Amino acid sequence: MSTVTSVRSSLAEFDERRLLLLATFLPLAAFFTLVWAIPIAYALGMSLFENPTRAASFAGLSNYVEILTAEQFPLFLWNSVLYAVSTTVFSLLLGLGLALVVNQQIRGGSVLRTMMIFPYLLPTLVVIFIWQFLFDPNIGVVNQWLVDFGVVADPIAFFSTIEWAMAAVAVTSVWKFGSFAFFILLARLQAIDPNLYERARVEGASTWQAFRDITVPHLRGAILIILLVRGIWMFNKFDIIYLSTRGGPLNATTTLPIRVYELAFNEVNFGAATALAGIMFFLLAGVAVVYFRVFEPEKEVTH
């Protein structure tokens, strides 16, 4: 009798737990299916059709072939990689440098820390206006300095010169997104036990050795996560580039996301646009797999 009750009660308990699990899991699964799996599958499906929004006809991988063999595809891919890598690396270096400065208890450090949030808070459009104004060939202060100090003979229209457009967009982006790395790295720096540095000094380590052997290992995880998420975001970045140069001049700043937009809305070729989006997706997925294999970001410093 008692065995029966205990079996029954354990069964009831089991059911209760399973119910709870289901109740919490189902909404999540439904949500992800609705906003994640279906749109992705739909977009990838679209990429297999010719003219998918009107008279759809199955085209297999011909959209992909068309994109990959297009004459300018290597340029767009190169632009994307150049933009993503340079802005990620330089915003990381900018954030790291400033975080190291603010982490030293210098006068005005807290003011600088507060000011660092502004670029991130400012709307992209305002940031672009600021930099277009600074880089303006007629009234921009940057050109004025360059001419005054004799670096260049004539002012440069940075945003509309083939050689400089990408650099100008990258500088604008780095200025805006440097604070992202700054705040993550500063938080990490402040979590390091100051006694470690004191011990290192007593043991004879120079400032550089202490930085290399204590600071860098502690920041490793944070740097890797910044590289990953910032890299993905910058690879997919559309607004800051499109709003400042529209991909020009002469495609000098046309990255893959901008090409997707052009294909979809200027050339009304949704098949090719979704195929290119699919290619970007697989590229990023490939990079992410390599990233997790090589860097093992989960190997954080443990306390």
Next chain:
Amino acid sequence: MARPIHLDSVRKEYRSAGSVHVAVDDLTLSIPEGSFTTLVGPSGCGKTTTLRMIAGLETPTEGRLSFGDEDVTGQSPQDRNCAMVFQSIALYPHMTVRRNIGYGLKVQGVPKDERDRRIDEAAETLQITEQLEKMPAELSGGQQQRVALGSAFVQDPDVLLLDEPMSDLDAKLKAELRVEVQRLHQELDATVVYVTHDQTEAMTMSDQVILLNQGRLEQFAPPGELFDAPVSEYVARFIGTPSTNLLPATVAETDDGYALAGDGFGVLAPADRFADRVGDSITVGIRPQYLSADGGDYELTVIAGVVEQLGTEFVVHGHTPDGTDVDAVSTAFGAVEHGDELVVGFDPGDLFVFDADGRTICHGDALAGETPRQSP
């Protein structure tokens, strides 16, 4: 090579937002080479600041600091051959125990073979050989402390500084590591300076003790002298557990000569020290261990409050009829209960006498000669 440490009128102040906080004030002392010296005092008395100045992590505001003949006042910590064990232990969390211990040697450019040999030797001494390839997070508190000692040990420092290294450990581990630290001192040719707020550690481990009071030197003496001949009420109160009892008294002139008159006692006092103090308020100090249940030249009435058992001894926390707190320690107090009235005896030889400012007028040996006439 152990080196003596000289501090000459060292002062350290911290300025913040217009206010000046003096952490260490006019500290002058010489720590003999190769000795084990403990810096002791309550929190905020400047002992850690003093240690950090010796390490070079803080620069004195005024004064001079030298190791032997070498002035190190402005020298950076990298240039002094010191090793330091921090209160927070401060092991590099991302390095194995082996790399932790060897880090100092590595940055000093010691070749790997030599490094490994010295690490193995230190690990052997501290019984952490099995832990060498582990990460610090995998170790227990006591093992971490041994690793920290090991990394100080391998550097073969002139000066070994320990900043409350055992404050986070339990009593048993403390006792174990106390022995370990002393063994290291014997094996190393180094001057050891040890900071603690625990006077038991100070008394048991050191050749001499520096007792600080609000940044000033109170007494610098071997532990026994600190216990038997405190220079002030502060020292008498700080050293020894339970604390020295302080009984208010006045200097009175009687038919027998001079006496220290308190609540229920009148201790005869020598004329040469007390003749010009008649009428002064003084304080008589007596250690709880010297209040005995039977005998003694003088007597004191104590009303028992709380009674604690410490192994074979009992500590009675009570007060005199006029309300002065008195503790007494003896094996004979087992039957005492709350509210009991006890009569405890003491000998003049065990007393300390302090003036109104807390400075010592004399110790018991000066009083012991004056035997009261009525006693047998």
